[in-house]
Amino acid sequence: MPLVNGGKIVDDSFVKLAVDTPLPEAGDILVPAERFVGEAEALLKRAGKVGVIWPNNRDIDGLVPYLGKVATVALVFPTFRDGRAYSQARLLRERYNYRGDLRATGQILRDQFVFMLRAGFDSFEVKKQADAEAFMQTAKRYSVFYQPTGDGRITALHRRMQLRHSEGVGT
Amino acid sequence: MYAYDEIDRTLVNERVSEFRDQVKRRLSGELTEDEFKILRLQNGVYLQLHAYMFRVAIPYGTLASNQLRALAHVARKYDRGYGHFTTRQNIQFNWIKLAELPDALADLAEVGIHAMQTSGNNMRNVTSDQWAGVAPGEIEDPRIWSELIRQHTTLHPEFSFLPRKFKIAITASDHDRAAIKIHDIGLKLIKNEKGETGFEVLVGGGLGRTPFIGKTIKHFVHGRDILSYIEAILRVYNQYGRRDNIYKARIKILVHELGIEKFSREVEDEWQHIRNSSLQIDDEVIEDIRSRFTYPNYEKLPHMPDELRQAAADADFEAWRKNSVSPHKVQGYSIVTISLKPIGAPPGDATAEQMDALADLADKYSFGEIRVGHEQNLVLPHVAKRDLPALWKALDKLGLATPNVNLITDIIACPGLDYCSLANARSIPIAQELTRRFANHELANLIGRLHINISGCINACGHHHVGHIGILGVEKNGEEVYQITIGGRADEGAALGNLIGPGVKFDEVADVIEDVVEAYLALRERPEELFIDTVKRLGVEPFKERVYATR
Numbered sequence: 032m033p034l035v036n037g038g039k040i041v042d043d044s045f046v047k048l049a050v051d052t053p054l055p056e057a058g059d060i061l062v063p064a065e066r067f068v069g070e071a072e073a074l075l076k077r078a079g080k081v082g083v084i085w086p087n088n089r090d091i092d093g094l095v096p097y098l099g100k101v102a103t104v105a106l107v108f109p110t111f112r113d114g115r116a117y118s119q120a121r122l123l124r125e126r127y128n129y130r131g132d133l134r135a136t137g138q139i140l141r142d143q144f145v146f147m148l149r150a151g152f153d154s155f156e157v158k159k160q161a162d163a164e165a166f167m168q169t170a171k172r173y174s175v176f177y178q179p180t181g182d183g184r185i186t187a188l189h190r191r192m193q194l195r196h197s198e199g200v201g202t
Numbered sequence: 203m204y205a206y207d208e209i210d211r212t213l214v215n216e217r218v219s220e221f222r223d224q225v226k227r228r229l230s231g232e233l234t235e236d237e238f239k240i241l242r243l244q245n246g247v248y249l250q251l252h253a254y255m256f257r258v259a260i261p262y263g264t265l266a267s268n269q270l271r272a273l274a275h276v277a278r279k280y281d282r283g284y285g286h287f288t289t290r291q292n293i294q295f296n297w298i299k300l301a302e303l304p305d306a307l308a309d310l311a312e313v314g315i316h317a318m319q320t321s322g323n324n325m326r327n328v329t330s331d332q333w334a335g336v337a338p339g340e341i342e343d344p345r346i347w348s349e350l351i352r353q354h355t356t357l358h359p360e361f362s363f364l365p366r367k368f369k370i371a372i373t374a375s376d377h378d379r380a381a382i383k384i385h386d387i388g389l390k391l392i393k394n395e396k397g398e399t400g401f402e403v404l405v406g407g408g409l410g411r412t413p414f415i416g417k418t419i420k421h422f423v424h425g426r427d428i429l430s431y432i433e434a435i436l437r438v439y440n441q442y443g444r445r446d447n448i449y450k451a452r453i454k455i456l457v458h459e460l461g462i463e464k465f466s467r468e469v470e471d472e473w474q475h476i477r478n479s480s481l482q483i484d485d486e487v488i489e490d491i492r493s494r495f496t497y498p499n500y501e502k503l504p505h506m507p508d509e510l511r512q513a514a515a516d517a518d519f520e521a522w523r524k525n526s527v528s529p530h531k532v533q534g535y536s537i538v539t540i541s542l543k544p545i546g547a548p549p550g551d552a553t554a555e556q557m558d559a560l561a562d563l564a565d566k567y568s569f570g571e572i573r574v575g576h577e578q579n580l581v582l583p584h585v586a587k588r589d590l591p592a593l594w595k596a597l598d599k600l601g602l603a604t605p606n607v608n609l610i611t612d613i614i615a616c617p618g619l620d621y622c623s624l625a626n627a628r629s630i631p632i633a634q635e636l637t638r639r640f641a642n643h644e645l646a647n648l649i650g651r652l653h654i655n656i657s658g659c660i661n662a663c664g665h666h667h668v669g670h671i672g673i674l675g676v677e678k679n680g681e682e683v684y685q686i687t688i689g690g691r692a693d694e695g696a697a698l699g700n701l702i703g704p705g706v707k708f709d710e711v712a713d714v715i716e717d718v719v720e721a722y723l724a725l726r727e728r729p730e731e732l733f734i735d736t737v738k739r740l741g742v743e744p745f746k747e748r749v750y751a752t753r
Contacts, residue, residue, distance in 0.1 A: 112240050112323065114363025118440045121360055126475060142224065142241055149359035161232065172220055175213040177353040179480040180360070186480075187209045187353060188487050195490065 033163035035155040036132075038170065040163050043156075045082055045103065055079075061105055064089055067097075075100055084136065087115035091122050098129045103154065108137035117150045124151035125181040141169045149180050204264065204349050205494050206314035214311045217318055217357070221245050222304035229301065244362070246292075246320030247303060251623050256281075256298040257320040258310065262330035262348040262372070263291040263574040263581075267561040270572050272313045274557035280306045285557070287542060287550040289576045289614060289665055290369065291329045292320055296621055318356055323364045323451075325355035325436075329371045331379045332575035335497070336583045338531045341391050342399060344374035346492050347428065350483065354429050361436045365443035366451035368436070369408075376694065381576055383407045383416045383696035384668060386453045387435060392422065399425040405435060405465070406457030407696075409662035414454040415696050417462045419469065425488070427473075430481035434473035438465070498569035498584050503534025506587070513591035521643055522594055522605040536587050538568075540580040540597060541604040541612060545641045548630045549615045550578030559600050567593050576692075577653075578614055579607060609646040610654060610719070611637040614665060618658030618675065619682075625658035627675025627682035628708070632656055635712045640719075649719055652733045655690070668692035670734045671718060672699045673711060682708045688718065688745060689737040700742045703750045714749060721748035 034043040045059045050066050054073075059080040067074060067083040074081050082103035085094055094104065104123065106116035116135070123129040134154035135147050141162035147155065148170060157163040176184050185193075206214075221241075228238040239249075246257035258273065265273075273293055277285045280302050281295040288294055298306065307317060319326055328348045335343040351370060355361070361368075373380040374391035382388030388404035400422045407416025423431045435453075442460075444450045457465045513519045528537040540560070543549050552560075564572045564582055567589045573581035585593060597603040606612050613636060616622065618629025633656055640646050655669025659676070666672035672687040683705040690699030706714050719733075725744055726736045737745070 111237075112363055113445060114361070115441055115445075117360045117363065118437055140237065142220075146357075146359040146362055159232075173213070173216050173357070175209050175216065177213075177356050178358055178360075187213070188483075188490075190209060191207070191490055192486060 032156050032158060033160055035157055035163050035166045036153065038167050040166075045080070047084070059102065061103070064094070068093065071097060071100075082132075082134070085119065087113065087119060091119045091127075094123075095127050098123070098127060098131070101131065103132040103134050104129065105134040105136045105156075106152075108135060108139060108143075111138045111140055111143055117146065120147070120150040120152055121180060141165050144169045145173050149176065149178075149182050149184065151181055204345065204491075205496065207494065210353075211311075211314065213356070214314065214316045214318075217245075217316060218304065218307045218311050221307060225300060225304055240322065243322035244319060244324060245307075245322075246317035247298075247300075248321060249623065250296065250621050251619075252621070253297045254300055254303070255621065256295045256303060256306065256317065257288070257292050258295070258315060258317045259320050259327040260291045260293060260315075260574050261328055261352045262334065262345045263332045263576075264334075264345060265572040265574065266313070267564045267570040267572065269313045269315055270557050270561040270564070272310055272315060274554040274561070275309060276306050277554040277557065279309075283555075284551050284553045286548070286617065287552065287574055287578050287580070289578060289616075289663065290327060291332075291574050291576065292327055293574075294617075296617070319362075321367075323366050324362045324368065325358060325364075326367055326369045328352045328355065329369070329380055329385075329576065331373050331375060332573040332581050333379060333528070333537055333583065334374065334573075335495075336530050336532075336535075336537055337375050338529055339375065340531070341374045341393060343495065344372045344389075344391050346488065346495060347389070347391065347401075347425070348372050349491055349495075350429070350488070351432065354432070361440055364436070364440055365445045366448070366453075368439070368453065370432070378692075378694040378696075379575065381665070381668070381692040381696070383694075384409055384413075384665070384692060385416060387432065388416045389428070394422050394424075401425070401428055403431060403435075406454040406462070408452050408454040409665055409667050410452070411449050411660045411662075412455065412458075413662070413667045413698050414458060415698065417457065419462065419466045426483050426485075427477050429483060430477045430479065431469075431473055433476060433481060434469045437472050438468045442468075498571075500532045500535060500584070501586070503586055503588065505533050507534070509588040509591055513594075516591075518605075519591060519594055521647070522598075522603050523590065525605050525607045525609060526603075527590060530584070532584075534587055536585050536590060538582040538585045538590070538593065539575070539607045540582065540602050541607050542579050542602075543606055543612050543637065544601055544604045545611065545637045546634050547637075548617075549613050549633050552580070556600055556602060559596075560602070563593065563596055577612065579612070605643060606646060608651045608653070610640045610649050610652045611646055613637065613654045613656060614669065615656040616658050616663035618656075618664075622658065622663075624661055625675070626660075626677035627658045627684065629656045629658040629664060629675060632673060632675070632684070632708070632711050636715060639712050639716060648729075649723070650729070650732055652719075653691075654715070665692060666690075667698045668696060669699065670737070671715060673715075676705065678705065684708065684711045686711075686714060686718070688742060689734065691734055702742050702746045703753075706753075717749040718745060721745050724748070 080102035227233040371380040371385040372389040390402040404416035568582035615629040615633040619625040657664035657666040668690040687699030
């Protein structure tokens with residue numbers, strides 16, 4: 032499954048651990064929330080980056096104490112019709128000011144890229160190669176946004192205000 | 203009228219090109235039908251019994267004449283020459299070809315019409331009073347706020363994959379024509395003691411398998427906070443609404459399971475985090491939206507013009523006027539409701555020719571504006587009273603002057619088993635038969651205001667729970683069986699109807715309804731007592747006794 036980051040297909044340095052996989056000595060690991068919370072101290076001490084996979088039915092508050100310590104947070108879309116992780120993403124970015132890597136996992140199709148970018152995701156485990164290759168093109172599909180989110184894209188309402196004021200200066 | 207600017211037009215065009223790509227990927231097999239289903243639903247495309255059905259949004263029920271012509275064009279070019287107006291200010295085309303859909307959307311985009319979020323588990327078309335901006339006594343035009351909310355809910359990055367569909371309706375009048383109490387969020391525009399505009403917010407209304415009347419979650423939310431308050435409700439719902447069972451996924455179930463007090467505390471907590479964010483709307487933004495609604499230059503006209511006085515001698519005109527013409531906030535003008543319920547025809551259908559001709563009549567008599575109401579009728583909102591006789595003649599020629607608005611033959615019905623893959627029973631033929639039984643105008647007039655609502659399955663698209671008489675088709679041992687309720691209503695006094703007895707077969711429905719009406723005529727205290735008031739006064743029992751005594 033290709034990983035897209037910064038708009039490009041990149042190698043995924045992280046290995047996903049199950050709840051009971053033995054801990055590898057080195058290398059970057061992605062750990063399920065349950066295991067991460069239980070073994071956080073030991074996991075964070077070892078060499079290599081640690082990321083956490085946070086399920087979409089688990090309250091994001093439990094992750095907040097670790098936000099400064101993890102290398103990535105992976106949120107989950109079990110199917111693309113299940114949109115709970117969009118709320119989690121916005122809370123992490125906009126309420127808890129998480130600035131690290133935020134990864135979308137699960138059933139990720141190109142049709143969600145714009146929504147995900149707006150909600151604050153920056154890495155994407157894309158299901159289909161063709162979608163991963165079409166990332167940049169798809170991400171630019173929209174130039175108009177009606178809602179303010181943490182991604183800082185200007186909303187239609189504010190663009191109109193700007194246009195209004197600049198017209199005002201001219202006349 | 204609200205005029206789209208370059209920004210709105212750009213977004214609609216970007217959505218069309220995205221959908222074109224999605225259709226292309228489906229046709230090439232790159233997308234599975236399972237994947238495509240969610241994507242097409244986000245854009246109003248259902249797979250029905252015989253073909254794809256395409257649902258187009260008419261936000262808050264306002265159409266310009268050129269937009270109505272574009273709908274006629276789609277009906278003619280891509281469908282079978284007609285469209286069906288729904289109970290949520292949408293229009294449906296029943297015979298669309300998938301490969302042609304992107305072109306149909308592109309044609310509609312040229313006049314600022316789209317199909318975004320007319321189905322799927324997202325925020326649906328924002329609906330409002332079809333008399334908005336012209337109803338006497340209205341607090342202010344609710345379409346300003348409807349448009350603001352329409353924009354905010356369009357392609358929302360957080361709430362486009364909710365547990366289930368989500369519907370918002372807004373009214374600004376004491377008499378609720380938008381059925382806000384049966385919506386996921388109902389907004390009633392009010393003023394506080396300082397004279398500031400805000401909303402009473404209701405939540406958790408809805409019909410379907412488990413009907414609920416909406417409950418007030420907050421008595422006053424200031425206008426500047428309405429987007430953040432809606433966002434707070436949605437965030438709570440998106441995270442905690444049930445996703446394990448489609449029949450328990452609407453917000454009404456969450457509100458019911460948590461209780462309104464706990465639910466409102468959750469929303470309040472969330473709201474306190476976000477109310478002072480960029481979601482707060484300043485006056486300048488509201489003014490900008492307001493400035494893009496244009497209003498007619500009304501003339502100073504007499505209250506009772508000669509033309510109207512003379513036409514009063516014509517009994518047919520008077521019959522139509524009494525049921526179809528309503529007071530306008532400006533002297534000398536009227537609001538005209540156009541019945542899409544001719545005797546013997548499917549409720550809510552209009553042909554391409556009728557739509558084109560109506561667009562012309564709107565240009566001539568209603569400043570180019572048409573409205574669509576949830577009762578599946580159309581409205582010309584600004585007709586000078588002196589023009590009423592001429593308008594009536596023109597409508598009559600088009601088959602659009604049936605004098606039955608609000609009468610027993612002004613039936614609300616879903617498409618039912620004739621089109622819909624979810625239906626268990628037919629709706630349209632029941633409606634057709636009932637209009638024939640009560641075709642006599644004197645009889646219908648004698649009965650007075652009476653709303654019949656018909657749904658062909660428990661999903662309740664025909665709003666049967668809130669019909670004065672509700673008819674629900676179900677399937678029992680391979681046969682269509684109809685359950686009949688009385689006493690429901692969808693207005694400010696919204697209530698769910700009660701069953702009057704065991705279900706009846708297809709062939710018996712019209713007989714039973716005739717018996718119910720006969721019982722009412724015998725039971726009412728005086729001719730002015732409406733059916734719904736007699737049911738309220740007496741309850742179901744006396745009706746049950748009379749209707750089922752001989753069955």
